[in-house]
Amino acid sequence: MTRAGGGLLAAAALTLPLWLSSAYHLHVAIMAGIFGVLALSLNLLLGFTGQLSLGHAAFFGIGAYTSALLTLKGEWSFWPALAAAVVLAGAAGWLIGRLSLKLRGAYFVLVTISFAGVISLVSVNWIELTNGPLGLPGVPAPELFGWSLRSKTAYYYLVLAGIALSYLVSARLVKSRIGRAFVALRENEPLAESVGVDVTHYLVLAAVVSAAMAGLGGSLYAHYTRFVSPEVFLFTYTVTMVVMVVAGGKGTLAGPLVGAVLFTVLPEALRAAASWQWQMLAYGVLLVLLVFFLPRGIVPAVQALRGRDAS
Amino acid sequence: MTLAVRDLAVRFGGVAALEAVTFDVRPGSITSVIGPNGAGKTTAFNAITGYLRPAGGRITYEGVPLTGLRPSAIARRGIVRTFQRTSVFPALSVEDNVLTGLHLRGTAGFLEVLAGRRRLAAEESGLVTDAAATLEFVGLAHRRREKASALPYGEQRLVELAIALAARPRMLLLDEPGAGMTAAEKTVVSGLIRKIREQGVTVLLVEHDMRMVMGISDTVIALNGGRVIAEGPPAVIQAHPDVIRAYLGAPRDPA
Numbered sequence: 132m133t134r135a136g137g138g139l140l141a142a143a144a145l146t147l148p149l150w151l152s153s154a155y156h157l158h159v160a161i162m163a164g165i166f167g168v169l170a171l172s173l174n175l176l177l178g179f180t181g182q183l184s185l186g187h188a189a190f191f192g193i194g195a196y197t198s199a200l201l202t203l204k205g206e207w208s209f210w211p212a213l214a215a216a217v218v219l220a221g222a223a224g225w226l227i228g229r230l231s232l233k234l235r236g237a238y239f240v241l242v243t244i245s246f247a248g249v250i251s252l253v254s255v256n257w258i259e260l261t262n263g264p265l266g267l268p269g270v271p272a273p274e275l276f277g278w279s280l281r282s283k284t285a286y287y288y289l290v291l292a293g294i295a296l297s298y299l300v301s302a303r304l305v306k307s308r309i310g311r312a313f314v315a316l317r318e319n320e321p322l323a324e325s326v327g328v329d330v331t332h333y334l335v336l337a338a339v340v341s342a343a344m345a346g347l348g349g350s351l352y353a354h355y356t357r358f359v360s361p362e363v364f365l366f367t368y369t370v371t372m373v374v375m376v377v378a379g380g381k382g383t384l385a386g387p388l389v390g391a392v393l394f395t396v397l398p399e400a401l402r403a404a405a406s407w408q409w410q411m412l413a414y415g416v417l418l419v420l421l422v423f424f425l426p427r428g429i430v431p432a433v434q435a436l437r438g439r440d441a442s
Numbered sequence: 443m444t445l446a447v448r449d450l451a452v453r454f455g456g457v458a459a460l461e462a463v464t465f466d467v468r469p470g471s472i473t474s475v476i477g478p479n480g481a482g483k484t485t486a487f488n489a490i491t492g493y494l495r496p497a498g499g500r501i502t503y504e505g506v507p508l509t510g511l512r513p514s515a516i517a518r519r520g521i522v523r524t525f526q527r528t529s530v531f532p533a534l535s536v537e538d539n540v541l542t543g544l545h546l547r548g549t550a551g552f553l554e555v556l557a558g559r560r561r562l563a564a565e566e567s568g569l570v571t572d573a574a575a576t577l578e579f580v581g582l583a584h585r586r587r588e589k590a591s592a593l594p595y596g597e598q599r600l601v602e603l604a605i606a607l608a609a610r611p612r613m614l615l616l617d618e619p620g621a622g623m624t625a626a627e628k629t630v631v632s633g634l635i636r637k638i639r640e641q642g643v644t645v646l647l648v649e650h651d652m653r654m655v656m657g658i659s660d661t662v663i664a665l666n667g668g669r670v671i672a673e674g675p676p677a678v679i680q681a682h683p684d685v686i687r688a689y690l691g692a693p694r695d696p697a
Contacts, residue, residue, distance in 0.1 A: 300556060307555040307562065308541075308548035308569075315542045318531035322602075325491065325525075326609040327517035327546040336552060 144291060148284045157283040163395035164290035165352050169368075170375040170387030171297040172344035177373070178381035179305060180337045181317030185240045186227075186247030187372055190220045190342040192363040194349025196254060196261065199270045199359040209273035213350045220346020221339045223250075228338030232331055235320075251364035266360025270353050286355055293351050294388070297344050302384055304340065313337055314382075378421050380428025389429050444469040444644050445490070445521075445613060450499035452485050452668075459485045460668045463499070467613070467661075472635065472645045474655045476679075477665035478688055483648040484526055486665070487617055491523045492516045503613070518546060520612035524619065526648075528598045530605065532591035536582060539590050539601050540573040543608030547572065573608065580604045580634060596627040603634065614638060616647040620654050632658050656680060664688065 151157050169191060176182050194216040201212040223246075231242040254261045261267065272281040273289065280286050304310050312333045315323035324330055353359045371394065379390025397417070401410040425432045445467040452460040460482045467473045475483045488494040490501055492513040501508045508516055531539050548569060550562050577583045580600045585593060590601050599619065606614060619635070620628040632654055639645050649655045655662060655676070662679040664672040666688040672679055679685055 303555050303558055307550050307566075308545060309550065309552060309555055311538070311542045312545060314534065314538075315531055315545070318533055319529060321493065321513070322525065322529045322531065322605070323542070323545075324493075324513035325517060325523050326543045326605060327514050327522075328542075329512075329514045331512075 148287055154283055157287055159396060159399050161283065161287050161290050161355060163392045164287070164294050165348055165355065166371065166375060166395050167294045167388045167391035168290075168297045168348035168351065169345055169372050170379065170391045171294070171301050172341045172348060173372045174376045174381055174387040175301060175304070175313075175341040175344070176337055177376055178383070178386070179310060179313040179317060180334060182235065182239050182334070182337075183373070184227075184243040184338075184341070185366075185369055185373070186243030186245070187341075187345055188364050188366065188368040189243070189247035189250045190223055190345035191349040191352070191368060192247075192250060192254065192361075193223050194220045194346030195353040195359045195363045196267075196349075197346070198350035199267045199353045200260070202271050202354075203267055203269065209271070209354060213273075213347070213354075216350035216353075217343045217346045220349065221343030224338040224340075224342020224345075225335060227342070228335035232334065247364055247366070247369065251361055254361040254364060261361075264361055266358060266362075268358050270357045270359060272357065273354050290351055290355075293347055297347065298384065298388070300340065300344065305384060309333070309336070317382075374418065378418070378425075378428055380430030380432075383428070383430045383434075386428050386430040393429075444504060445646070446500075446502045447486070447490065448500045448502075450486065450489060450501065451497045452482070452489055452494060453497045458668050460489070460496075463665070463668070463670055465663050465670055465673060467644060467646050469644050470639065470642060471660040472639050472647070472658050473661045473663065474659040475646065475648045475663045475665060476650075476652075476655055476685075477671075480667075481665040481688075482668040483665055484617055485668075487523060487615055487648060490516075491521060491615060517609060520610070521615065522606045522609045522611035522613075523615035524602050524606050524617055526617040526621065528595065528602060530590040530598055530601045532589075534590055535586070536577065536588055536590055536593070536601055536604075537570075537573055537586045540576050540604050540608045541569055543576075543605035544569050544572055546609055576604050576608050579607065579637075581630070596623050599623065599627075599631075603631075607638070611643055613644040613646065616645065616649075618648055618650060620649055620651045628654055652680075 147160055148157060151160060173184065173187050176184050197219045198212045198216040201207040201215055202209060227243060227246055231239050234242055255264055272279055274280065280289055312323065312328045315328050316330060316333060320330060349363065352363070375390030375394050376387050378394065379388065380386025398410065398414060401413055405413065447463060447465050450460055450463040451458065463486060475486060477483050485494065489496045490508065492508065492511050492515070496509060503519060503521060506519070531542055534542070548565060550565060554562060574583065577586055580603055582597060582600055582604060585597060590598060593601065603619065619631050623631065628651060635645055635658055659676050662674065662676050663670060664679055664682070664685045671684045671688060672682040
C-alpha cells in the first residue's frame with residue numbers, strides 16, 4: 132500500500148463515526164473491527180507459518196471468558212482484565228504449540244479442533260465458574276480515566292486501537308527476521324532448519340502471539356456484547372476467521388482486514404436485501420466465486436494487477 | 443581435526459543403510475563422497491546434519507559431539523548443508539531467500555522487534571548488503587527481485603548455494619551440487635566450490651559427476667553398500683580395484 136493510500140484509509144477509519152448515521156452501522160463497524168483483530172491473529176499462523184488452526188475460536192473464547200469472569204466475579208477493572216485475557220490466551224497458545232510441535236498439516240488441524248472442543252465442554256459444564264450454557268450476562272463496559280466507553284462511538288475507537296495494535300505487532304514481526312523465519316517454515320521447513328531456524332521456537336512463538344491476539348479480540352467482544360456464553364467457542368467463529376483470512380489474502384498484512392470488513396458487512400447487507408435462504412445462497416456463491424477467481428485472495432490479486440501496471 | 447565420523451550406523455527398519463562408517467574431513471579440504479546409488483551417501487549427510495538419528499556411532503566436529511542435536515543447532519555450530527533435490531523457498535524473491543539464509547546473523551529478538559528498536563533498521567540494512575554480496579558471489583545479482591520458483595533449474599541450484607553460504611558455514615555439505623546441470627554450469631559450480639574453500643570453508647560433497655569430483659577434491663571417500671570401501675586422493679581412488687568393482691561389477695570369472 133502506498134503511504135498516501137494508507138493515510139487516507141487511516142483518516143477514513145478515524146472519522147468513520149462521523150459518516151455513519153445509525154447506531155446499527157456503527158455496530159457493524161465494531162464487529163468488523165473485532166473480527167479484524169481475530170483475522171490478523173489467525174493470519175499469523177495460517178498465512179505466515181502455514182499452519183491452519185481450526186480451533187482458533189478457543190483462544191477467542193478464553194479471552195472473552197477471562198475478561199468477563201475477572202470483571203464480574205473478581206471485580207477487576209477492564210484494563211487489567213484485558214491484559215489477563217491476552218496473557219491467558221497466549222498461554223493456551225503456548226500449550227497448543229508445545230503439544231503439536233511434531234504435528235503439521237492435518238494433525239495440527241485436529242489438535243486445534245480437539246482443543247476447542249475440550250474448552251467448549253469446560254465452559255458448558257463448569258457451572259460454578261462459567262454459569263454453564265446460561266452464560267455470563269452483565270459484563271461491564273470498559274472505563275478510561277473514569278469515562279465509560281459504553282457508547283458505540285467510544286467503543287469503536289477502542290476496537291480501532293485494538294486493530295492498530297494487532298496490525299503493528301503483525302507488521303513488525305513479519306518485516307523482521309522473525310517473520311522471515313515464520314515464512315521459511317511455511318515455504319520449506321527442512322531448508323529453514325539447515326540454516327539454523329529453530330522450528331520449535333518459531334512455531335511456538337507464532338502460536339503464542341496468534342493466540343494472545345485472539346484473546347484480545349475475545350476481551351473486546353465480551354465487553355462490547357456485555358454477555359459471554361459457550362457460543363463464543365462455536366466452530367462458526369473459526370470458520371468465519373478462516374474465510375476472512377483466505378478471501379482477503381493469507382500471508383499479507385492487509386488481507387485479513389479486507390476480509391474482515393467484507394465478510395462482516397456483506398452478510399449484513401444481504402440480510403437487508405434478501406430473505407434468509409437467499410442470503411446463505413448468495414454468500415455461498417460469492418465464496419465459491421472468490422476461491423475460483425482469486426484463489427490467493429483479494430489483496431494479492433490487487434497487488435498483482437498493480438505490479439502488471441507498473442512494469 | 444574438523445569432522446570425525448566414527449562407526450556410524452544407520453538402519454531403516456531391518457535394512458542397514460550405513461554400517462561402521464568411519465572417516466575424517468580435514469579442515470580446509472574439499473572432500474567428496476562417491477558411490478553407486480543406494481551406497482548411503484545422502485544418508486551419511488542426513489546423519490551428520492541431524493536430519494536422521496543414527497543407530498550407532500559418533501560424529502564430532504572439532505571434538506564436540508553432534509549426535510542427537512537438531513539440524514538448527516548443528517547449523518549454529520557452523521555446519522550447513524544443501525539438499526539433493528532443489529530446495530529453495532519457492533514463493534520468495536531470490537533476495538528474500540538469501541536473507542532467510544542470514545537468519546543466524548541477525549540478532550533481533552521478539553521484544554526488540556515489537557518495540558521497533560532503531561538498532562534493528564541498521565541491522566536489517568546490513569543484512570541486505572550481505573545478501574547482495576552473496577548473490578554477487580554466486581552470480582545471481584541480476585535475479586535479486588525475481589521469485590525463486592520462476593528461475594531456471596540451474597539458477598535455482600545457485601540460489602540454494604547462496605542460501606547455504608549466507609548462513610556463513612565453516613563447513614559446507616553439498617549434496618550433488620552438479621546434478622542436472624549442463625557442463626558449463628558445472629564448471630561454474632566447480633569454480634565456486636574452489637573459491638568457497640579459498641575463503642577457509644571446509645567442503646564435503648556428494649557427487650556423481652566423476653570429472654567434477656576428480657577435478658576439485660583433495661580426498662575422495664568411496665562408499666558401497668553402506669560401508670567405506672576406499673579413501674584417498676582422487677588418483678588413488680580412480681585406480682582402486684574395489685571402487686572399479688563397485689561401479690562396474692566384478693569381472694566375470696572365465697568359465
